Amino acid sequence: MNLQRITVALVLLLLGTSCSVAEEPRVPELKQVFSNYFMIGAAIGTDRLLQPNDPGLKIVAQQCNSITPENLLKWQNVHPSPGEYDFMPVDRFIKYGETNKMFIVGHTLVWHSQVPDWVFEDDLGRPLGRKALLERMREHIHSVVGRYQGRVHGWDVVNEAFEDDGTLRDTAWHRAIGDDYIEMAFQFAHEADPAAELYYNDYSMFKPGKRTATAKLVKQLREAGCKIDGVGLQGHWGLDFPMLGEADEALKDYSSLGVKLMITELDINVLPRPNDGELGAEVSLQSELATGLNPYSEGLPAEEQNALAERYAKVFRLFLKYSDSISRVTFWGIDDGHSWHNNWPVPGRTAHSLLFDRDYQPKPAFWSVVESAND
Numbered sequence: 517m518n519l520q521r522i523t524v525a526l527v528l529l530l531l532g533t534s535c536s537v538a539e540e541p542r543v544p545e546l547k548q549v550f551s552n553y554f555m556i557g558a559a560i561g562t563d564r565l566l567q568p569n570d571p572g573l574k575i576v577a578q579q580c581n582s583i584t585p586e587n588l589l590k591w592q593n594v595h596p597s598p599g600e601y602d603f604m605p606v607d608r609f610i611k612y613g614e615t616n617k618m619f620i621v622g623h624t625l626v627w628h629s630q631v632p633d634w635v636f637e638d639d640l641g642r643p644l645g646r647k648a649l650l651e652r653m654r655e656h657i658h659s660v661v662g663r664y665q666g667r668v669h670g671w672d673v674v675n676e677a678f679e680d681d682g683t684l685r686d687t688a689w690h691r692a693i694g695d696d697y698i699e700m701a702f703q704f705a706h707e708a709d710p711a712a713e714l715y716y717n718d719y720s721m722f723k724p725g726k727r728t729a730t731a732k733l734v735k736q737l738r739e740a741g742c743k744i745d746g747v748g749l750q751g752h753w754g755l756d757f758p759m760l761g762e763a764d765e766a767l768k769d770y771s772s773l774g775v776k777l778m779i780t781e782l783d784i785n786v787l788p789r790p791n792d793g794e795l796g797a798e799v800s801l802q803s804e805l806a807t808g809l810n811p812y813s814e815g816l817p818a819e820e821q822n823a824l825a826e827r828y829a830k831v832f833r834l835f836l837k838y839s840d841s842i843s844r845v846t847f848w849g850i851d852d853g854h855s856w857h858n859n860w861p862v863p864g865r866t867a868h869s870l871l872f873d874r875d876y877q878p879k880p881a882f883w884s885v886v887e888s889a890n891d
């Protein structure tokens with residue numbers, strides 16, 4: 517497993533450099549390792565950007581050539597009240613991406629979550645009708661996308677519009693505007709930055725219902741003359757779901773759509789699920805921290821560490837199989853200490869979902885991902 521590390525150390529030894537100081541061999545850079553296949557990205561949380569010396573930011577700069585804001589561009593943060601935008605933290609995020617010459621992703625314009633209630637109401641608190649809500653959506657998209665025209669390279673225009681069975685999710689957007697709210701969002705985004713890539717993004721994308729719905733959506737958008745460049749498969753996965761065969765079939769299906777595919781929010785949760793069955797990524801899910809739900813608070817035992825490494829390797833081998841279609845693989849965070857899994861779906865747990873541990877050290881999963889490129 518540490519073959520690469522050992523080889524690097526041996527080369528250094530032969531060059532005679534290792535005898536001077538016990539210098540750590542340089543950690544491979546995933547963006548280089550996968551440079552012939554896809555970009556490597558990470559989501560960055562707000563707090564990081566307030567601390568320029570944050571070790572996580574340094575790792576992202578070293579490992580990644582793409583970034584996504586974990587929360588900054590969600591409606592409630594960037595546009596908290598009518599007429600009030602908070603662009604300052606986003607500007608900082610963009611500057612970090614530009615300094616490091618990264619592909620910058622905007623997440624997300626139209627979503628049912630992390631959007632304040634006022635968005636859907638008039639001054640008297642009554643629900644807005646179609647026309648007024650469309651105007652509000654247009655204004656928001658033009659302000660946000662327009663401000664970062666040419667600097668944000670791709671947008672998650674609509675996030676999570678479908679239920680697992682492929683029906684349209686019942687959201688305030690859908691209730692007020694109707695079925696074409698997705699189309700309208702794509703149209704506004706295109707007007708605001710004609711060169712930006714535009715994506716539809718969702719979780720549990722390996723499920724048959726979502727596969728059918730997404731294929732239909734891409735077709736509908738095209739028929740309506742809308743630009744859609746890609747489909748984002750979030751990738752909030754577990755050790756045992758999706759099954760590899762399922763994920764393989766889904767990727768095969770999506771590849772035939774003729775749009776770019778992205779794994780946009782990859783993390784693999786090793787913690788027990790509060791209820792049996794698969795876990796999607798519905799952010800409103802919340803369960804109590806019951807006994808047995810936080811088994812690895814002192815660290816991940818070797819056996820589980822290896823299972824995670826194995827799983828990551830398999831998943832990356834699959835991504836490589838479809839690398840002609842996949843343009844980017846983005847992790848939802850960089851180190852375990854800052855993973856959203858520490859607080860979702862159960863608050864206060866110790867998550868182990870990412871490639872770097874709480875001390876910012878590469879985990880066995882990191883090395884197995886590196887090695888997956890050599891198979």
Ligand code: XIL
Binds near residue numbers: 586750
């Ligand atoms: C999550 C963030 O990671 C959390 O910090 C926040 O509290 C809730 O949202 N799908 C998405 C992401 O598209 O925006 C969500 O991010 C995770 C699920």
